[in-house]
Amino acid sequence: MSNKIIIAGGTGFLGSAIIKAFPDYEIVVLTRTIRKNEQNIRYVLWDAKNIGNWTKELEGSKAIINLVGRSVNCRYTNANKQEIINSRVDAALVIGKAIGELNKPPEVWVNAGSAAIFGNSGDEVKVEDSPTGSGFSPEVCKAWEKAFARYDTPKTRKVFLRIGMVLQQNGGILKPFLNMAKFGLGGKIGTGTQYMTWIHEQDFTDLIRYAILDAEIKGIVHAASPFPVTNKEFMKTIRQSIYIPFGLPNPAIFIKIGAVFIGTEAELVLSGRRVISSVLQKNGFKFKYPYLHDAVGTLLNENKLSLSKK
Numbered sequence: 001m002s003n004k005i006i007i008a009g010g011t012g013f014l015g016s017a018i019i020k021a022f023p024d025y026e027i028v029v030l031t032r033t034i035r036k037n038e039q040n041i042r043y044v045l046w047d048a049k050n051i052g053n054w055t056k057e058l059e060g061s062k063a064i065i066n067l068v069g070r071s072v073n074c075r076y077t078n079a080n081k082q083e084i085i086n087s088r089v090d091a092a093l094v095i096g097k098a099i100g101e102l103n104k105p106p107e108v109w110v111n112a113g114s115a116a117i118f119g120n121s122g123d124e125v126k127v128e129d130s131p132t133g134s135g136f137s138p139e140v141c142k143a144w145e146k147a148f149a150r151y152d153t154p155k156t157r158k159v160f161l162r163i164g165m166v167l168q169q170n171g172g173i174l175k176p177f178l179n180m181a182k183f184g185l186g187g188k189i190g191t192g193t194q195y196m197t198w199i200h201e202q203d204f205t206d207l208i209r210y211a212i213l214d215a216e217i218k219g220i221v222h223a224a225s226p227f228p229v230t231n232k233e234f235m236k237t238i239r240q241s242i243y244i245p246f247g248l249p250n251p252a253i254f255i256k257i258g259a260v261f262i263g264t265e266a267e268l269v270l271s272g273r274r275v276i277s278s279v280l281q282k283n284g285f286k287f288k289y290p291y292l293h294d295a296v297g298t299l300l301n302e303n304k305l306s307l308s309k310k
Contacts, residue, residue: 002062005212006030006106008048008091009068013172014112014204018065021205028057049090055098063108063212066095069144072116073264076136085140089147096151105156108212111148113162115197115224117141120271123195127278128162128220137267145220157218159211164197164224164275166204169299177238186239186247189255192232194272197224200289200299210285222277226290231272234292241296 003025007015010029019027019041027041035043046054048068058064068091070084092111099105118126119133132138141162148160165173180186199207207223229237239247252270259266277285289295 004061006064008066017201060104061106064106066111088144092147099153108157110159115162115164115275118273121273126275160220161223164199168201181238187249188232189250190252190270194231195228195274196234197228197275200295203287221279224275228274237292
């Protein structure tokens, strides 16, 4: 049994969380910037679009996890849109091609995707086989999944995770919402009725382990809590967790103006989707933190403990 896991694009928040979840494995991180090796982690250069020496690392490995994708937290200029698409498509295609050229390919290929494939879909519950949406974000996701599916890998089981917001202890997506609440702006964003699909980082890394080690699941799987919430409920939970009783609402027009000044897109918070996983329910996957209140409370308490030890 191989004990090597390759993580493409593993230097960010999600990569760091996954690495911590596999302390007993040899971890190889494929990165564009060389870094110093540490403990069970080695860093190997690649450009995320061309076959190279990095492919040798995949030979006989347990799994490859692909997290590559340019951040969508930017203005959607034509150049940025193309880079968002290319970064995802190129990495998936070259990994698929590399797997096909190996004598002993990885047992499992887990690829990150996004629940944004459903677009702004209101309160309709979306599962793995639900109709997808339209618009830029859904089209990016469709191109991503098409690239993942292009190469047949009979010796490598493939799992594509449509990931919701991963709530993490040290920063990530939770931080800006906390800052808004602390400055008295923790009310609903826009109408507040848009659903927010989320998952606690512990459940996310448990799902990665589940996909690699404990299950024969394959194909598309939603990485999302079984209980998505509206933005209004999400912001209320944030406020309650830091004992702030009230927060001013954030009208859509203010969000749109602010987005221009900070170089992002308002749709990232004004649109939403209600996504759950029928696949995980069917396979009996157990969430440690299915409810938002418990998830946020645990993360904030853990953060306080880590800060007190410094």
